[in-house]
Amino acid sequence: MKKFDRLIVVFLAVYLLISLGLPVLFQSINRKESSEYKVEINRIYLGLVKGSPFTEPDLSSCEFIKNVTFLPQSLSTRNEELDKFYKSNNGVEYEIKPWYDGDKLLGYLRFNYINSKGDNSFLLKVELILFMFAVSIVSILLYIRNSILKPFNTLSEMPYELSKGNFKGDMKESKDRYFGKFLWGVNLLRENLDYHKIKEFKLQKEKKLLLISISHDIQTPLNTIKLYAKAIVEEVYDTNEKKMLAAKQIEEKSLEIESFVRYIIKTSSEEILEIEVVDGEFYLKDLIEKVVLTYKEKCNLKMIDFTVGNYNNKLVKGDLDRAFEVVGNILENAFKYGDGKEIKISFCEEDYCQLINIFNTGEIISQNEFNHIFDSFYRASNSEGKQGNGLGLYICKSIMKKMDGEVFAECEKEGMSFTLVFR
Template sequence: MKHNIIKTGILFITILTLIMAVLTIWILKDNREMNYRERIVDLNEIQELTTLAIKKGDSNTKEKLDKRIQLLQNELRNESVQRNSHKILIYIAIVYSVCLIFIFIIFIYIYYVVIRPFKRLEKYANEVASGNLDLPLQYERQNLFGAFTWAFDHMRKEVKKARACEKEAIENNKTVIATISHDIKTPIASIRAYSEGLLANMDTSAERRERYLSVIMNKCDEVSKLSNDLFLHSLSNLDKLVMNLEVCDAKKVITPILEQIIGENDNIVILNEVMDVKVRLDIRRFEQVLENVIGNSKKYASESRIEISFNLNNHQLECHIRDYGKGISEEDIPFLFEKFYRGKNIENKPGAGLGLYIVKYIMEQMDGSVDLNNYNSNGVEITLEIPMYESSLS
């Protein structure tokens, strides 16, 4: 671009020089003819007057006067032309110099305002293209291209941020795969050990056999939950988690789900029945939500009492799940619903840090929400808020 500007400047100066040269020749020629005509007219008038004055004189005197007038004409013509030509040349030189200075100033301005910022931007773009996103771009907002330069630097920051997020996502995916792989090993090892015990006829009594089978079933449930969490995480990342929302009776749907999840656990208590209202939800996904929340309470509340209650509040059906375990550290609370985050109370318990993230994601997809109330060392309460269907509000 710099070379193109220089070529353009040379072209402008050449054109200006040619124009000024042609103009000078034309003005000098025209001025020469004009002066000549004016002087001849004046001298002709003198000649006529002289002729009338010496009309009665001799011819010798008249001849001398004619020669003198002719000589005077030639001298005046030459002097006038030279004097006027000199002035015109000075004027033309001044105009030419002013034009050159003006062109020079314009090109200096263009260089500092246009060319230099673009050269800097070109160099900066090459740095960004090579992967150097840490190099800031200096810019001036009052500059002609200040806003454009600022936008380019802002783009660099966004690209850097996106690349950092991409790197973090890749690392998180590696972490969750490694964590789940490790967590799956433990229940599978237990399943294998108890299965080998059954094959070796170590179940000498019905009670021992029942205990072996119960352990195997529980470990299978753990593996199934880990697999489901990983699958839901993958779907949420791809935005392909399909929600099959349907209007249903909350009491008829939620009560059987709770009975199936609770099973023979005597420490889980339902304080009151589900209200007989209409809600709009994905039954299968909501079952996963309840499994995750209740499963977390069972895992981290050290077999404490777990209470489940329901109430209606502001056109919403609220499901409260309260445990009486050790509670959650205050510094962990802001991050509990983030992917892969695990609090300080995990005590080497298996998990990938996806449970509450999936709970929040599913509830939001069903236009609901989830809230957490921490009682410090006296447990945690999770509240699931489900919007009531409009027809049930009338």
């Protein structure tokens, strides 16, 4: 911002320097021109034939001299003739020279000239144009400063504050044509991050309480198991019937502990499933254009053959942003686990549903692994050495179900394909 202000100051300084230098420049030009008209006067004067009656010389080649008048010596004593001879004309300057024939004074010559090149009106016009140009440039610079750079400078600290986890600062919303929507988006992002941060703290608290509660509940059957196991080891029971009863109690308490473990897993899954989906509609074209805009260039950089088939622009049921998230997760998996040769998106319609098929070439996983690819926290053998948490496809399936849709996977001859079903 300060550098831009310096730019404006430098521009104004240059303008003032030029505007003040122009009169000096014009003055030097005027001095040069003033000597030029004298040259013309001397040439005309020397060209007059002395002793002959005065005849007005040819002035067609003269640039400054407009006319020459003569006042004979005999009339130079008359006041009315003198007044007429010396009468000035608007915009015309003159110079008087005596005309001699030897030692005899014949009269006086008046050379009327116009020093047009030294006209101050031209200088004023140049100064006015220069001033208007300077005002226009300064206005544009101030507009850029106040409408673009200043709002952007205000925004520059927001990403840094968000990265530190400071979500409390609020940005004043604006109807500015450049940053109005951006400010709104940043505020929405800040509010979402703040909401998820509070939600995360709440979940952490609930999780700790849940673990404490379940730990207490598990302790009872666990103590029972330990007690019966110790009794069996120390041969407290002297009959097989008592031993069988103890084993049955151990089995029942084990099942009770297993139910607690299932409850923990179920609770964890419910936290993951808490994804907000807008119950609405969107056009298929909007989804595909967003996908192409995001991933076409990425595929070009990775030298992957990315093709999108023909489709009819249908209105489908669901949330556009969440649908894009699903497609994005599948494409990211294609980048991560595919062989980098081809990704193809094709379309078809079936039973009043829109099907989107995403195919990528690559190594095929085993049937056993294939049966679990939509499970939470599951990672197949081909994920070794690659970043991930095994939640991508699990989230995709959850989102599609919330949009009253479905997602299917299929192992093909040369790779994997995923089919998204939208109503």
